[in-house]
Amino acid sequence: MSYLEILVAIIFCSLIFILLAPNKNTLLFLSWNSPLMKLMPTVYLKSHELYDKMTQVLAENKGTILLKTSWFTNLDTLVTSDPTNVQHVMSSNYQRGSEFRKAFDFLGDAAFIKDLHEWREEKKFTHAFYKENQFHKSTPKIIHHTLEKGLITVLDHALHQNQVINLQNLFNRYMLDATCLLATGFDLGSLRVGFPKAPLLDAMDDMAEAVFFRHILPERVWRMQRWLRIGKEKKLAEASVVVHQILGDYLSKKYENQETCEDFDVLRFYLSEAAGDSKKSIKHAEKTFLVANITTLLFAGRDTSGALLTWLFYLISTNPLVENKILEEIRQIISPPKHYIFYKAEELSKLVYLQSALTESLRLFPPVPVIIRDPIREDVLPSGHKVDQKTKIILCTYAMGRMPEIWGEDCGEFKPERWISGKGSSGVKHVASNSFLAFGSGQWACPGREVAFTRMKAVVATILHNYHVQVLEGQRISPSVSALLTMKHGLKATISSR
Secondary structure (H helix, E strand, O other): OOOOHHHHHHHHHHHHHHOOOOHHHHHHHHHOOOOOHHHHHHHOOOOHHHHHHHEEEEEEHHOEEEEEOOOHOOEEEEEEEOHHHHHHHHOOEEEEEEHHHHHHHHOOOOHEEEEEHHHHHHHHOOOOHOOOOOHHHHHHHHHHHHHHHHHHHHHHHHHHHHOOEHHHHHHHHHHHHHHHHHHOOOOOOOOOOOOOOOHHHHHHHHHHHHHHHHHHHOOHHHHHHHOOHHHHHHHHHHHHHHHHHHHHHHHHHHOOOOOOOOOOHHHHHHOOOHHHOOOOHHHHOOOHHHHHHHHHHHHHHHHHHHHHHHHHHHHHHHHHHHHHHHHHHHHHHOOOOOOOOOOOOOHHHHHHHHHHHHHHHHHHHHOOOOOEEOOOOOEOOOOEEEEEEEEEEEHHHHHHOEEEEHHHHOOOOOOOHHHHHOOOOOOOOOOOOOOOOOOOOOHHHOOOOOHHHHHHHHHHHHHHHHEEEEEEEOOOOOOOOOOOOOOOOOOEEEEEEO
16 A cells, blocks of 8 residues: 555545544544644655654643544554653553554564563573673674674775765664674675675565554554555565574574584574573574574664664764764774774773764664553553553654753754763763663663664774765755664765775
8 A cells, every 4th residue: 555545545534534523522633733633744745754743743732642543543642752751651561562562473472572571581581691791702703803894895995986885774784794693693794895685684674664564554454465465564474584594594503503613692592591491491492482582683783773873974974073072082092003993892981972972863863763652551641641551652752852851952952962971071971761761761671782882882983983984965864754763865975084
């Protein structure tokens, strides 16, 4: 179904409803000044401005709007950026819900799609590798390998050939290679000169796009598409086969060579842990379970970091003083030689201003612009809004990053300095998760935060120290209509020697 068909269907149904509405009260939410009607033109005519428009509407309504659409969808939607509501939802009995699980049903039994009461036990297994010394020892090796064999080689080639390069594609491929090497022990090699065809990369893109459309289309529509094997559902089915074939092959090789390699990877860790736990060994050693959780790890490691790095380089291109401060910090703290690859954790941890710049980019352009939760029972939010099991809760992290009440009147500006702690340059300021939700909160907190920052800082420091990146002028910079806040057209740039 095309955008035009969806739009026509909604307009038609809206007109029929207006004509047949039993009383005027039913139509209150359709008044021209209502939040829903203010958002509708943006949704269908200027979708790239959706999150900015949502931010504006939320600001006009004290941070919370309730869209009464149950007449059409049997579901109302409450959107909020109010920190008190956010804290309440993230710390109370709100779950990802059945709709979330349906949208990601291709992940099968992955811990990622489970509700909190199911996930508590699973995450002890799926997140245990973050505590392993071997995991932390392997991270710098993987960073160095993927920077040297992939990123540096591609950028050198682009420099010598005077090529225009798409930074978003570059970062997505880098993060996929680095994450796949950490997760499976195998280097995909997708980041090489010429950007070779990468079936796993393409399959993950198709999966992400299908998930987004599952969230915006009525369930019966995408289920019909799946039954007919058309549209995004056809691509999703084909992508799932590709992912299972590639990761299944890695798993088979791992079964055959468990004793022949001493390097750490998550897949080998899972197999060894399952073998040592007789109660859970059957389930945790199953191919479908392992492939599903490795797929989740690939998405988490690639998409969010790749998107954030792209936005950072765009913001740096419009704020050259920030770039100069990052370079100054690198020279003062590390004093690297002319050609240098940054990969050592002890060096990267000292780059506080660089981490502040990344965090500031994360505030303005959170890779996950909305978080969806379902109430498990009737509740009243701190804002006074009543919700029940037929209310979808949307926490708008994009709007939260642009609230003057939290960040001040300069909240629309890119200022890494706002993250420098009061102690000077000794650390990055901590902001409570109810105001800065980029890494989740409480039981939902992201366990890979530190690893993500280490990898991103290594990429940024290596690029800025060795090259000058010139973002091309005249590009249309806008967010894509997707579950992740990527750039719709990517970010094109040229490379020269520093």
